[in-house]
Amino acid sequence: MQDRHRISLNAIRVFAIVARTGSLTAAGNELGVTSGAISHQLKKLEDELGVSFFRRGNNTVSLTEVGQRFYQEVGPAIGLIERSAEALYRDENEISVHATTSLALRWLIPSLDRFRALCPQVRVRVETSSARSFSIVPHSDVSIRHFRIGEAAEGWEFLARDLRRPVVSPGLQAKDANRQEIAVPRLPALQCCVGNWDWQLWCEAFHLSPADLSFGHAFDTDDAALHACVAGLGVLLAPTILTGREMKSGALVNLPGYEPVETGTYRYQRRSESRAVRQFCNWMDIEMQNLE
Numbered sequence: 001m002q003d004r005h006r007i008s009l010n011a012i013r014v015f016a017i018v019a020r021t022g023s024l025t026a027a028g029n030e031l032g033v034t035s036g037a038i039s040h041q042l043k044k045l046e047d048e049l050g051v052s053f054f055r056r057g058n059n060t061v062s063l064t065e066v067g068q069r070f071y072q073e074v075g076p077a078i079g080l081i082e083r084s085a086e087a088l089y090r091d092e093n094e095i096s097v098h099a100t101t102s103l104a105l106r107w108l109i110p111s112l113d114r115f116r117a118l119c120p121q122v123r124v125r126v127e128t129s130s131a132r133s134f135s136i137v138p139h140s141d142v143s144i145r146h147f148r149i150g151e152a153a154e155g156w157e158f159l160a161r162d163l164r165r166p167v168v169s170p171g172l173q174a175k176d177a178n179r180q181e182i183a184v185p186r187l188p189a190l191q192c193c194v195g196n197w198d199w200q201l202w203c204e205a206f207h208l209s210p211a212d213l214s215f216g217h218a219f220d221t222d223d224a225a226l227h228a229c230v231a232g233l234g235v236l237l238a239p240t241i242l243t244g245r246e247m248k249s250g251a252l253v254n255l256p257g258y259e260p261v262e263t264g265t266y267r268y269q270r271r272s273e274s275r276a277v278r279q280f281c282n283w284m285d286i287e288m289q290n291l292e
Contacts, residue, residue: 011045016078019071098140102222106242141272148264156267160288163260188216188234192225
């Protein structure tokens with residue numbers, strides 16, 4: 001039986017990196033070795049296989065026809081091995097979380113110090129997108145998004161109710177201080193949902209018509225609308241889960257006479273069963289319970 005060539009997988013990895021970068025120096029920098037060591041590995045691989053993979057020039061290399069064919073065959077395999085190894089490491093040390101921008105800015109990020117205290121070894125990478133253009137990010141371990149009431153949420157785990165109530169700045173409230181109770185229809189209603197579906201649900205709960213409201217400025221995120229509300233531009237139907245900071249500081253106050261209305265839910269979906277992801281999801285559940 002003819003002996004098979006015993007080829008070093010490390011040498012093939014070196015070959016793939018040089019083929020990808022087109023430079024011995026760049027490959028050496030990526031691997032943390034000298035370009036001379038890279039050249040030695042390539043020469044040994046070529047000698048063992050009896051082929052020439054590269055044409056060498058002044059500080060540059062280019063693939064021969066044989067080298068190009070070999071790279072097309074082994075390149076994807078090397079990439080798969082590297083991604084798999086990275087995923088194993090990341091599963092234990094890092095998780096990626098995709099959330100709507102306002103939820104990330106106003107709840108998730110300010111709360112992460114408490115998660116770090118529980119799991120100091122876990123790093124969280126936060127990615128955001130607008131609620132209007134939210135789509136699943138394939139590589140994220142956890143996605144968190146809002147579902148309006150009645151919207152199908154199959155495959156998503158419950159995190160918290162979305163309760164909304166009218167809030168204003170103290171300055172805007174003081175302008176009408178002579179009245180014992182300020183009615184929402186007398187104030188500019190700030191908009192941040194497509195078609196004002198949130199205000200429509202609120203009007204149904206209080207037996208009002210959206211036509212009774214005087215709509216003011218419009219914004220594309222809850223976060224932007226909350227900044228406008230703090231500036232005294234109008235009354236906002238704000239998610240209670242997002243207004244903790246302003247309510248605590250007194251930058252916003254609840255408009256008296258109106259109880260919160262449930263307009264939807266916040267839910268999450270996880271695409272990894274790693275220990276770090278399970279810890280993160282358990283932590284989220286506890287955090288939300290403490291907010292209620």
